[in-house]
Amino acid sequence: xxxxxxxxxxxxxxxxxxxxxxxxxxxxxxxxxxxxxxxxxxxxxxxxxxxxxxxxxxxxxxxxxxxxxxxxxxxxxxxxxxxxxxxxxxxxxxxxxxxxxxxxxxxxxxxxxxxxxxxxxxxxxxxxxxxxxxxxxxxxxxxxxxxxxxxxxxxxxxxxxxxxxxxxxxxxxxxxxxxxxxxxxxxxxxxxxxxxxxxxxxxxxxxxxxxxxxxxxxxxxxxxxxxxxxxxxxxxxxxxxxxxxxxxxxxxxxx
Numbered sequence: 001x002x003x004x005x006x007x008x009x010x011x012x013x014x015x016x017x018x019x020x021x022x023x024x025x026x027x028x029x030x031x032x033x034x035x036x037x038x039x040x041x042x043x044x045x046x047x048x049x050x051x052x053x054x055x056x057x058x059x060x061x062x063x064x065x066x067x068x069x070x071x072x073x074x075x076x077x078x079x080x081x082x083x084x085x086x087x088x089x090x091x092x093x094x095x096x097x098x099x100x101x102x103x104x105x106x107x108x109x110x111x112x113x114x115x116x117x118x119x120x121x122x123x124x125x126x127x128x129x130x131x132x133x134x135x136x137x138x139x140x141x142x143x144x145x146x147x148x149x150x151x152x153x154x155x156x157x158x159x160x161x162x163x164x165x166x167x168x169x170x171x172x173x174x175x176x177x178x179x180x181x182x183x184x185x186x187x188x189x190x191x192x193x194x195x196x197x198x199x200x201x202x203x204x205x206x207x208x209x210x211x212x213x214x215x216x217x218x219x220x221x222x223x224x225x226x227x228x229x230x231x232x233x234x235x236x237x238x239x240x241x242x243x244x245x246x247x248x249x250x251x252x253x254x255x
Contacts, residue, residue: 021060021199021240021241022060022237024058026040026057030097035095038051038057039070039071041070042065045203047199058198066080066081067079077093077095198232204218218251222244228243231243
């Protein structure tokens with residue numbers, strides 16, 4: 001029994017971390033209008049994020065953490081995470097617009113008529129045209145080079161049976177295999193960056209006694225050898241922190 005109590009005492013800090021870490025979802029508004037591009041910083045853990053086009057944000061928090069909201073055109077605001085806030089599904093944050101007063105404004109009319117439409121037309125600046133402007137559906141994502149199999153390369157295009165020589169070469173030379181590995185690494189790297197941003201560099205430094213340059217390798221090792229990435233994407237933050245704790249104990253035992 002004494003051994004069990006001693007083990008519980010050793011694990012208590014890790015259990016506390018796992019129990020109280022939660023994904024906080026919030027929305028930043030000004031006069032009921034959502035605000036995009038507001039920087040959100042958890043000053044306690046170092047986690048950072050930014051509001052999306054609808055004003056929403058998600059960030060990792062624990063009880064008594066402090067969030068700091070900042071933008072050039074709005075007054076800064078802080079929010080201390082209470083038990084009541086942790087229970088809310090969505091937290092609304094209202095920012096006040098920052099008013100900057102100028103002592104003097106000098107207007108120099110360079111052949112301006114005062115009609116905005118005419119002035120823009122006469123300025124010689126042509127606005128960019130996109131798919132939506134002309135009613136044509138278009139691809140808006142980042143295009144990636146397609147990976148074409150050898151079978152597809154031999155049955156390429158029209159007429160049926162024409163051959164894609166470039167695709168055949170890329171298959172035989174190992175180019176496509178390397179491209180697959182690079183894309184897998186890019187996806188893995190993006191996941192690691194998201195995890196570190198969510199929990200914060202400061203959290204890893206203070207909880208696991210890491211140096212700043214050790215945080216990325218630590219998370220990389222967790223992602224490679226466990227279900228951290230899957231649990232993170234599914235919002236199972238308690239399991240994620242438990243896996244961090246397990247990896248930390250394993251690293252400490254090997255030293």
